[in-house]
Amino acid sequence: MSTTRxxxxxxxxxxxxxxxxxxxxxxxxxxxxxDGAGTGDVFGVSLAGGxxxxxxxxxxxxxxxxxxxxxxAGKGYARLLSGADGSVLFTWIxxxxxxxFGRSVCLPGDLDGDGRADVLVGAPxxxxxxxxxGLVRAFSGASGAVLYQVLGAAPGDAFGYSLAAIxxxxxxxxxxxxxxxxxxxxxxxxxxxxxxxxxxxxxxFNGIAAGDRFGVSVSSAxxxxxxxxxxxxxxxxxxDTAGLNAGSARIFxxxxxxxxxxxxxxxxxxxxxxxxxxxGDVNLDGTVDLLxxxxxxDDGGMALTPGxxxxxxxANGSQLHRFVGITGDDLMxxxxxxxxxxxxxxxxxxxxxxxxxxxxxxxxxxxxxxxxDGAALxxxxxxxxxxxxxxxxxxxGDLDGDGxxxxxxxxxxxGHGAPREGYVRAFLGGRGSIVSYGVACEGxxxxxxxxxxxxxPEAGKRITVEVSRALGGSTALVRFARKRDSVPFQGCTxxxxxxxxxTMLIPLSGSAPGExxxxxxxxxPITMSPGSRITLQAxxxxxxxxxxxxxxxxxxxxxx
Numbered sequence: 001m002s003t004t005r006x007x008x009x010x011x012x013x014x015x016x017x018x019x020x021x022x023x024x025x026x027x028x029x030x031x032x033x034x035d036g037a038g039t040g041d042v043f044g045v046s047l048a049g050g051x052x053x054x055x056x057x058x059x060x061x062x063x064x065x066x067x068x069x070x071x072x073a074g075k076g077y078a079r080l081l082s083g084a085d086g087s088v089l090f091t092w093i094x095x096x097x098x099x100x101f102g103r104s105v106c107l108p109g110d111l112d113g114d115g116r117a118d119v120l121v122g123a124p125x126x127x128x129x130x131x132x133x134g135l136v137r138a139f140s141g142a143s144g145a146v147l148y149q150v151l152g153a154a155p156g157d158a159f160g161y162s163l164a165a166i167x168x169x170x171x172x173x174x175x176x177x178x179x180x181x182x183x184x185x186x187x188x189x190x191x192x193x194x195x196x197x198x199x200x201x202x203x204x205f206n207g208i209a210a211g212d213r214f215g216v217s218v219s220s221a222x223x224x225x226x227x228x229x230x231x232x233x234x235x236x237x238x239x240d241t242a243g244l245n246a247g248s249a250r251i252f253x254x255x256x257x258x259x260x261x262x263x264x265x266x267x268x269x270x271x272x273x274x275x276x277x278x279x280g281d282v283n284l285d286g287t288v289d290l291l292x293x294x295x296x297x298d299d300g301g302m303a304l305t306p307g308x309x310x311x312x313x314x315a316n317g318s319q320l321h322r323f324v325g326i327t328g329d330d331l332m333x334x335x336x337x338x339x340x341x342x343x344x345x346x347x348x349x350x351x352x353x354x355x356x357x358x359x360x361x362x363x364x365x366x367x368x369x370x371x372x373d374g375a376a377l378x379x380x381x382x383x384x385x386x387x388x389x390x391x392x393x394x395x396x397g398d399l400d401g402d403g404x405x406x407x408x409x410x411x412x413x414x415g416h417g418a419p420r421e422g423y424v425r426a427f428l429g430g431r432g433s434i435v436s437y438g439v440a441c442e443g444x445x446x447x448x449x450x451x452x453x454x455x456x457p458e459a460g461k462r463i464t465v466e467v468s469r470a471l472g473g474s475t476a477l478v479r480f481a482r483k484r485d486s487v488p489f490q491g492c493t494x495x496x497x498x499x500x501x502x503t504m505l506i507p508l509s510g511s512a513p514g515e516x517x518x519x520x521x522x523x524x525p526i527t528m529s530p531g532s533r534i535t536l537q538a539x540x541x542x543x544x545x546x547x548x549x550x551x552x553x554x555x556x557x558x559x560x
Contacts, residue, residue, distance in 0.1 A: 029428045029454045031399050031406065032086030034079070036421035040069020041077075043422030044410020048107040048165070049083065049396040051117030053141025058083040059397030060141070061408050062119050063424045064102025076101030078121040080141065083399050086426060090144040092121060092137070100125035106163035107141075109175030111196040116142040118196075120177055122160025124184075130155030136163065136179050138199065150199040156185020164277075166220040169193060169230045169254055170202060178232060180215025183207075189214030191234045193254075203257050205234055205250075212236040214250075217276045221251045222288025224261075224314035229254035233290055235273030243268030249276050249292045249312075261317050263292060270308075271296040279311050279338040280348030282321070282371030287314035291350050293333025297324070304328030309336050309352040311371070321374035323352050323367065331355040337393045339368060340405030342429040343560065347372035351407060353390030364389030366409050370433075379436040380409065380427065381450070388413040396426055404429030431560040432457040436553050437484065441492030443542035443550025444471045445513030451478075451538050451552035457559055460526040465504060466519035467538050467552060471545075472510025476518060476538040476552075479503055484535055484556060491546025495554035496535050508540070516540070524559075532559045 036043025046064035053060045060083040067074025075094035078101065082089055094101025104122035111118040118141045124134040133152035136159065140147055152159025162180035169176045174197040182189045188207030191214065195202055207214025217235035224231050231254045239248040246265030249272065253260050265272030275293035282289050290312045297308040306325030309332055313320055325332035335353040342349045348371045355364060363382035366389065370377050382389025389411035399406040406429050412422040434457060440448035449470040455463035467476040485497030508516035537554040545551075 029430065029456075031426040031428050033423055033425045034063070034081050034086040034088070035416050035423045036065050037077070038421055039418040040072070040074070041065040041067050041421045042412040044392055044424045045412045045422070046103060046105045047392040047394040047408055047410050047424065048105050049394050049408055051107045051109050051397070052083075053080055053107065053117040053119065054082060054089055055116055055142065056084060058399060060089065060107065060117070061394070061396055061424065061426065062105045062107050063410060064105045064121065065422060066100045066102045068100070069420065073098040075099050076103070076123065078102040078105050078119070080119055081424065083396060083426070086424070090139070092139055092144070094123050095126060095128070098125055099123045104160055104163040106165055106177055108165035108177045108196055109167070111138055111174055112140060112147055113174060114140070114142055116140070118147065120163050122163050122179065124158035124161040124181075126160075129153070132184060133157050134159030134161070134181060136160045136199070148199050150179070150194060152181055156183060156187070157181045158184045162215060162218045164218045164220060166193065166232065167230055168196070170195065172197060176202065178218040178220070180218045180234065182213045182215050186210050188212045189216070189236060191215040191218050191232070193232060205232070205252055205257070207236055208239060208241070212239045214239065217273060219276045220278050221290055222278055222314055224251060224287050225253060226287070227253070227255050231260060233276045233278070235276045235292070237271040237274040239273070242266070245269045245271055247272035247274065247294060249273040249290065251290070263290070263312055263317065265294055265297070267298065269296050269298070270294045274333060275336045277337050279350050280340065280371065282311055282348055282350070283313065284347065285313070285315055289314045289320060291336045291338060293336040293352070295331045295333040297333065299324050306330045307332030307334070307354060309333040311350060321369065323369060323374070325354050329355065335390055335393045337395055337407070339407050340395050342368055342405045342407065343370070343377055343433070344404050344429070344431050345370070345372060345560070349377060349405070351393045353393050353409070363387050364391065364411060366390040366393055375433070376435045377433040379434070381436070382411045383414060386413050387411040399426060400428055402429070404431070430456040432558055434555060434557040436555050438486070438493065438495040438537070438554040440553050441546055441551035443513065443540060444544035447514040449516070449538065449540055449550050449552045451536070451555055453536075453555050453557060457524065457557040459524055459528040459559060462521050462523045463557070464519055464521045465506070465536065466517070467506055467508065467540070468517045469514050470508050470516035470540045470550065471542045472508060472512045472515035474508050474516055474541045476506040476508060476540045477503060478506060478536055478538045481535045483533065484554070490539065490549050492539070492549070492551040495537050506538070528559055530559055533557070
């Protein structure tokens with residue numbers, strides 16, 4: 001490992017120690033957080049990562065901010081972020097107001113042959129070739145200079161609505177890419193495979209009927225037919241083949257361009273194909289599998305839309321895993337991404353985002369699921385109500401050099417410094433699992449206290465317990481148990497069963513309702529057995545709460 005690479009790794013690890021408590025994360029350690037520049041930026045609406053543009057040995061990330069404020073529309077921008085610390089390496093800005101520049105971004109690999117990863121940014125409302133024809137612009141990851149651009153074919157094409165890295169499909173030594181054009185002017189939509197070297201068209205795929213929004217999402221599908229060529233997946237969320245707006249995800253041959261497989265939404269209005277991504281070979285059968293989001297799925301006739309995401313076998317199209325939202329308006333499948341092996345068990349894992357409708361809070365939630373068996377591994381929430389955390393999620397590569405895959409998520413509506421500025425947050429992989437469950441019991445001011453857990457739940461290692469959004473100046477009592485339960489307790493719900501004698505008292509800072517925050521760390525006993533499960537929940541002394549207290553959600557962690 002080079003001196004620069006080693007220094008970067010040490011910087012990341014040192015930063016993690018400092019940031020783990022500054023930015024809450026259920027079940028995961030925060031590497032860094034990068035905020036948008038100002039009001040209405042919606043920074044983080046698009047994300048990509050996993051390739052090294054800066055040349056420091058750490059994979060970087062790129063994020064888009066199309067600047068769609070209710071009162072005005074900006075040009076939009078995209079930022080290349082250092083994977084080591086989240087600092088801004090380059091910022092690229094759209095040409096004109098309402099260009100929607102940054103609606104899609106991609107880090108495809110090396111386009112110009114200089115050994116550095118380069119960057120693609122989509123602007124589907126750019127007017128260079130007619131109103132809303134759209135464009136995709138390629139930038140050098142080394143210098144930030146424009147390499148070339150590709151324009152939409154006609155007005156209304158919305159070319160550049162989606163982008164995806166697909167590897168070197170034509171074997172010319174340059175990484176290639178896919179781009180989607182949803183044809184907002186009334187067309188069916190199309191998707192192109194483009195040369196990374198110069199943007200030349202390599203292959204084109206078209207939707208079936210006007211309004212299908214074919215190309216709303218695009219992805220590599222790996223080599224599912226084992227012919228030696230990379231195949232491609234395209235989502236068409238409003239396709240009507242299986243019912244009105246049921247949607248589809250179609251897989252095309254990289255060798256011939258012919259349709260290999262059509263996956264269809266189950267019922268009308270599912271909008272299946274809203275997001276597609278390669279899941280990796282989750283069942284280890286030698287073919288890449290496909291992850292598809294259907295954010296309007298009513299799961300068999302519910303009045304509202306919990307949404308769903310499914311993993312489909314690349315080998316035969318069978319369903320391997322299915323994930324459904326937990327409430328009627330969760331919109332599960334808002335975003336999906338193959339994550340790589342986050343927990344180190346040898347199977348690639350998957351990320352799925354939802355609105356998170358519990359208690360009508362809508363913070364946004366990102367779930368990490370095991371590719372091995374579909375079990376929940378991690379649960380991560382946005383910081384505040386209506387943050388839209390997880391509207392974009394992406395694999396980030398290995399940021400800290402521990403051999404585990406890391407990932408990133410955007411919270412487009414969040415306002416750390418200004419309304420709707422948005423942020424991007426990177427998370428480090430960890431062994432074991434930490435999953436949130438249950439509903440908090442509100443306290444003073446109507447706030448729902450939150451319980452977070454960060455660190456790696458392994459025998460002999462330290463975890464950090466954090467309580468936030470509680471009554472300032474109060475104290476939280478954290479209780480531990482051996483299993484989940486759900487029984488009335490002090491006017492709230494106790495989600496713990498088979499209570500352990502161990503407790504933790506956490507003094508909370510602040511002086512007002514909702515300002516109470518505090519944390520403590522604890523080393524897990526070296527004698528804990530693999531597979532052990534522990535649950536915890538915090539109760540806060542609060543005169544305005546039920547019977548004088550409020551309560552957090554619960555968390556279960558499991559050792560690897």
